Amino acid sequence: MKNIIGNINKAFDNRVRLGIMSVLMVNEYADFTNLKEVLGVTDGNIASHMKALEKKGYVKVEKSFIDRKPNTRYSTTKAGREDFKKHIEAIEKLLNQNHKKT
């Protein structure tokens, strides 16, 4: 039981961060507008959560210019993918256990 809770990752414990990671897990990369459309939250909201994930080393940011317009592309790092998988597995185990108890 202790082990499972240890794998629940505080860095992902937020709706927007879960959303960002989910999108990036199944896509090679996503840009800011993509994420905004899919998640349906404000610019500032995404930016602040993205910064937190970036600080943890879970997402990579690439800035470039497309048709002279700035474009920011996000993708997951290896550590990000591994820890996110662990996080989901931990949630599933926790749910299973609680399900058995009741």
Place this chain on the structure above:
Amino acid sequence: MENEKYLRDLSEIKKMMSSSSRFISFSGLAGVFAGCYAILGALVAGFLLSEQASNMSKASEVMIFGDNNLVNQLFYIALAVLVLAIGTAIALTTYKAKRNNQKIWDSTSKRLLINFSAPLIAGGIFCLVLLQNGMMQLLVPSMLIFYGLALIHASKYTYSDLKSLGYTNLVLGLISTQFPDYGLYFWTAGFGLFHILYGIWMYNKYERKPE
């Protein structure tokens, strides 16, 4: 309480993963229409072929001259079926996307289009090569096999149900290699009948709103 939160998290994750990577505005009705066009095209082709067969018994010189003409006619029928089917699919998909307030041209639809067309265009070119070399008996199997492979490949980027239609066409194409005389029937089953059945099934599953 905790449980509910985590359950919600999991379903949110699933939703985000599928909506950001799969294009789901595709309409099942497009399949039904494509199937109808294919059957109409096959009826016209069948009529032309039987006319050719009766001509053949009358005079054998006509056959050699008329053969090329017939191939051209069949080619234009196939082209017309293709253009009608694609046109209807685009129109219905645009309509459905608009109704659901989704974008029709985004990263998911682009990816779907690229992954669907790559095997299909390769197959189209391959079929033209068969035509060029007069290997007619392999034409129908190749069309079905390449179309099946394209569907299987594309199913990763839209409804995963598309895979079953892909495998059906693939197997049908392989079987049809053994029955070269019944090519038109196999073609009609694969592109006509299965499209209609599958389109109706998809429509019922995803689009029909409960009253």
